[in-house]
Amino acid sequence: MARSDKRYREAYNHLLDFCAGLNVGDAIPSEKVLCEEMAVSRTVVRRCLGGFEENGLISWEGRDKRLLRLPQKSDRLDELDGGLSSDDLEQRFFDWILRFDVAADTPLSVAELSRTFNVPQHELKEFLAGLSRFGLVTRRRQGGWMLRGFTKDFAVELSDFRSVLELNAIAHLVEAPVDHPIWGQLKQLRAQHDDLARRIDRDFHEFSKLDEAFHRAINSVVANRFTREFQKVISLIFHYHYLWNKAEEKQRNAAAIEEHLAIIDALEARDEGAALKAARAHLRTSKTTLLSSLRYHELG
Amino acid sequence: MARSDKRYREAYNHLLDFCAGLNVGDAIPSEKVLCEEMAVSRTVVRRCLGGFEENGLISWEGRDKRLLRLPQKSDRLDELDGGLSSDDLEQRFFDWILRFDVAADTPLSVAELSRTFNVPQHELKEFLAGLSRFGLVTRRRQGGWMLRGFTKDFAVELSDFRSVLELNAIAHLVEAPVDHPIWGQLKQLRAQHDDLARRIDRDFHEFSKLDEAFHRAINSVVANRFTREFQKVISLIFHYHYLWNKAEEKQRNAAAIEEHLAIIDALEARDEGAALKAARAHLRTSKTTLLSSLRYHELG
DNA sequence: TCAAATGTTTTTTATGATTTCAAACCTGCC
DNA sequence: GGCAGGTTTGAAATCATAAAAAACATTTGA
Numbered sequence: 001m002a003r004s005d006k007r008y009r010e011a012y013n014h015l016l017d018f019c020a021g022l023n024v025g026d027a028i029p030s031e032k033v034l035c036e037e038m039a040v041s042r043t044v045v046r047r048c049l050g051g052f053e054e055n056g057l058i059s060w061e062g063r064d065k066r067l068l069r070l071p072q073k074s075d076r077l078d079e080l081d082g083g084l085s086s087d088d089l090e091q092r093f094f095d096w097i098l099r100f101d102v103a104a105d106t107p108l109s110v111a112e113l114s115r116t117f118n119v120p121q122h123e124l125k126e127f128l129a130g131l132s133r134f135g136l137v138t139r140r141r142q143g144g145w146m147l148r149g150f151t152k153d154f155a156v157e158l159s160d161f162r163s164v165l166e167l168n169a170i171a172h173l174v175e176a177p178v179d180h181p182i183w184g185q186l187k188q189l190r191a192q193h194d195d196l197a198r199r200i201d202r203d204f205h206e207f208s209k210l211d212e213a214f215h216r217a218i219n220s221v222v223a224n225r226f227t228r229e230f231q232k233v234i235s236l237i238f239h240y241h242y243l244w245n246k247a248e249e250k251q252r253n254a255a256a257i258e259e260h261l262a263i264i265d266a267l268e269a270r271d272e273g274a275a276l277k278a279a280r281a282h283l284r285t286s287k288t289t290l291l292s293s294l295r296y297h298e299l300g
Numbered sequence: 301m302a303r304s305d306k307r308y309r310e311a312y313n314h315l316l317d318f319c320a321g322l323n324v325g326d327a328i329p330s331e332k333v334l335c336e337e338m339a340v341s342r343t344v345v346r347r348c349l350g351g352f353e354e355n356g357l358i359s360w361e362g363r364d365k366r367l368l369r370l371p372q373k374s375d376r377l378d379e380l381d382g383g384l385s386s387d388d389l390e391q392r393f394f395d396w397i398l399r400f401d402v403a404a405d406t407p408l409s410v411a412e413l414s415r416t417f418n419v420p421q422h423e424l425k426e427f428l429a430g431l432s433r434f435g436l437v438t439r440r441r442q443g444g445w446m447l448r449g450f451t452k453d454f455a456v457e458l459s460d461f462r463s464v465l466e467l468n469a470i471a472h473l474v475e476a477p478v479d480h481p482i483w484g485q486l487k488q489l490r491a492q493h494d495d496l497a498r499r500i501d502r503d504f505h506e507f508s509k510l511d512e513a514f515h516r517a518i519n520s521v522v523a524n525r526f527t528r529e530f531q532k533v534i535s536l537i538f539h540y541h542y543l544w545n546k547a548e549e550k551q552r553n554a555a556a557i558e559e560h561l562a563i564i565d566a567l568e569a570r571d572e573g574a575a576l577k578a579a580r581a582h583l584r585t586s587k588t589t590l591l592s593s594l595r596y597h598e599l600g
Numbered sequence: 601t602c603a604a605a606t607g608t609t610t611t612t613t614a615t616g617a618t619t620t621c622a623a624a625c626c627t628g629c630c
Numbered sequence: 631g632g633c634a635g636g637t638t639t640g641a642a643a644t645c646a647t648a649a650a651a652a653a654c655a656t657t658t659g660a
Contacts, residue, residue, distance in 0.1 A: 002617085002618045002619030002620065002643080002644060002645065003618085003619060003620050003621075003642070003643035003644045003645085004619095004620080004643080004644070005619085005620060005621090006620095007620080007621070008620075008621085030633085030634055030635085031634070031635070032633085032634075032635095039441070039442075040442075040621085040622090041442070041621060041622045041623070042622080042623080042635095043620080043621055043622060043623085044620085044621065044622085046635090046636090047620090047621090062629090062634090062635070062636095063629085063633095063634055063635060109611085109612065109613090110612075110613070111611070111612050111613075112611095112612085120643090120644070120645090121612095121613090121644095121645095122422065122425070122643080122644075125422070125426060126425055126426055126429035127429070129426035129427070129429045129430045130429045130430050130432065130433045131433075132430065133430040133431075133433045133434065133529055134433065134525075134526065134529065135525035135526065135528075135529060141339065142339075142340075142341065142650085142651070143612080143613055143614075143650075143651075144612075144613070144651090154525075157523075157524045157525055157526060158526070160524055161524055161526040161527065164464060164465070164468045165464070168464045223457075224457045224460055224461055225435035225454075225457055226434065226435060226457060226458070226461040226530070227461065228435075229433055229434060229435055230526070302614075302615060302616075302646085302647050302648030302649065303613065303614035303615055303616095303647090303648065303649050303650075304614080304615075304648095304649080305648085305649060305650090306649095307649080307650070308649075308650085330604080330605055330606085331605070331606070332604085332605070332606095340650085340651095341650055341651045341652075342606095342651080342652085343649080343650055343651060343652085344649085344650065344651085346606090346607090347649090347650090362605090362606070362607095362657085362658080363604095363605055363606060363657090363658075363659095409640095409641065409642090410641075410642070411640075411641050411642075412641085420614090420615070420616090421615090421616095421641095421642090422614080422615070425642095442621085442622070443621075443622075443641080443642050443643075444622090444641075444642070
């Protein structure tokens with residue numbers, strides 16, 4: 001019934017490792033140095049030292065700390081797993097939404113999500129609060145949350161917003177200096193697209209990854225924290241919906257590769273008009289695909 | 301150490317009001333009906349009824365509930381204030397940041413903020429989690445939060461992002477049908493601008509409000525939840541910084557009025573090229589003003 | 601007989617209590 | 631007199647619990 005001492009346990013084991021590099025009789029560095037070594041506060045360091053002393057690992061009197069014996073396997077504290085899974089909650093949440101095709105206006109139970117994702121409730125609440133900024137979820141009057149979700153309106157607005165950002169990126173890109181890393185990336189992307197185009201019959205599944213890389217590269221030229229944050233959400237949603245929409249996947253992907261290449265052509269020719277035109281066409285296709293994938297689900 | 305019974309108290313008083321509209325001896329409606337009336341769960345309704353019975357307000361046996369006497373003032377439960385202040389946390393938070401000119405990279409203490417804003421800690425944590433989606437704050441490794449704040453980079457990126465959204469809105473606007481409400485709004489805004497221009501010497505302070513109204517109107521044509529969310533943050537920040545930057549305020553505002561009018565002219569002429577040009581000019585000025593207001597603070 | 605209302609149980613949410621942790625502040629030593 | 635070690639204070643993370651919601655079971659009366 002309080003915060004976990006995970007940090008202490010980790011620090012303790014870290015300090016064991018550190019001591020393993022010393023010889024018996026050596027002096028242990030000052031508390032401050034240990035803080036920096038383990039990236040933790042002095043309070044924790046002192047607690048660790050206290051534990052060490054109690055277990056006869058070190059002597060500790062005033063500022064004289066000495067290693068009495070080398071640490072053994074049995075000295076380690078077991079680190080209760082925990083955090084492992086709360087790292088990429090975002091990824092897993094979207095995965096869940098899209099994989100199970102959770103309907104719009106579904107009430108989300110924090111308790112239930114907390115169990116399925118193995119993440120403490122308050123973390124989920126913070127996460128949902130963040131999503132509510134993007135209008136993906138809302139608070140319900142009677143408590144709890146609701147997925148506002150992937151309705152047609154949502155898809156249209158998301159696509160439109162994406163277009164605005166991406167066309168802006170394209171406009172920036174044609175102005176980029178010749179030594180900007182993007183040109184190297186585009187060259188490489190072109191090669192990857194050409195390569196995949198040749199073996200599209202078999203490996204059409206690989207396109208999803210390539211698509212993400214392509215759009216990320218394009219958007220990377222706009223050094224803007226707002227764009228970047230949004231891009232993360234946008235690309236996740238598009239990515240999963242594409243994966244999900246199996247209808248005519250091969251043709252779609254083949255067509256998309258051509259569209260990407262057309263954009264790259266125009267960009268490398270520094271032809272802003274052509275680049276914007278090609279990008280608009282591609283974004284239009286994307287939007288249609290996203291919408292049709294929704295319809296597909298509504299029927300199925 | 302549990303949730304408050306605020307909801308119960310509110311429902312209790314609500315039910316008193318409801319009963320005041322009945323006559324002694326009348327039957328009380330079913331629990332379900334009362335739920336809907338008071339927008340609350342049956343659990344709460346039953347608790348209220350239990351309280352009523354105990355206080356001799358009603359008889360309650362099975363599904364026969366009857367009013368025994370009319371409720372009096374003394375029957376009311378006092379509703380502990382509470383929520384009053386946590387409503388517009390966002391507004392007050394930005395106000396605080398900008399008014400006290402809180403520096404970038406300032407650690408934010410949830411406990412402290414919770415006291416200054418009189419809002420429970422978990423609400424603040426959710427709020428901050430939301431802001432982190434916009435890159436306004438970040439989590440610190442050792443716990444707590446940090447304001448990423450109003451650096452030059454931030455201002456530049458914010459201005460650029462605003463420009464992207466607003467130029468898009470302008471492009472949408474010229475395509476709006478003649479019966480779209482925006483045309484009426486623009487006409488009205490023109491009148492207000494003309495009016496303020498005439499008395500600018502005295503009332504130049506009023507421009508801030510007008511500016512906000514102008515930009516909100518422009519952006520309202522883009523029916524997009526993402527745009528809308530961002531717009532809220534953007535307008536808040538610009539609004540406060542403008543208020544704050546007193547240097548040459550009168551001239552600045554007079555010039556901005558002219559710029560606004562130029563945009564309105566072009567829009568009403570349905571001249572996209574001219575509108576975008578005018579808007580770009582105005583956004584450039586805005587950006588400069590925002591940046592200079594930062595510099596002003598760094599020096600002061 | 602069966603649908604609506606009530607009674608009962610389970611589950612979930614909101615929220616402060618509790619413990620760990622961070623950091624400021626002394627204190628004394630070389 | 632600056633640095634290392636002790637001490638205190640206050641904040642953050644996490645959990646337990648009351649209140650509320652929802653699900654489930656039972657009764658009632660047309």
